[in-house]
Amino acid sequence: MLAKARRSTLIRLWLSQHQGGMHLAMGAVVIVVLAVIFLPRMGPTQLVGRVAGFALNEPHGRFPLAYVQLSDRRVTVHLGAHSCATGDRIHIEKHKALWGPSYRAGVMACDFGSEPSDAQAR
Structure with a gap:
């Protein structure tokens, strides 16, 4: 039980320290999704x-x-x-x-x- 609590604490600590990277990754995902939706599929x-x-x-x-x-x-x-x-x-x-x-x-x-x-x- 102690190992599980420590693991969740470590995960929360890692996420709080790497928040900028997470924003960058989410921004990249949003750009890719928008490109798939709005860019033409083939040439005219x-x-x-x-x-x-x-x-x-x-x-x-x-x-x-x-x-x-x-x-x-x-x-x-x-x-x-x-x-x-x-x-x-x-x-x-x-x-x-x-x-x-x-x-x-x-x-x-x-x-x-x-x-x-x-x-x-x-």
Whole structure:
């Protein structure tokens, strides 16, 4: 019984003296868990869709959004500095993550160059 009490005292003493290391280890565990949850699983998948409409994000309306119609669903992407018109083809990237896919405008997005958009052809 005395050995068991002494062992628990030694464990408490060791933990009190190494508390900084425990915080560091717990911080590392938290960072790894967050990385597993929030970082994409693989490289992006390149998709092509059609711009179905536009909006500005809320509450400040600073960044343009495009509603993109894919073959199986309609998604919303931030456009940034890309110039697109309704009906244009748009390159988007699908990123897979633990909570589900996210979609982003591709590097060139609607800037195809050689192909006129439907709005320009009229």
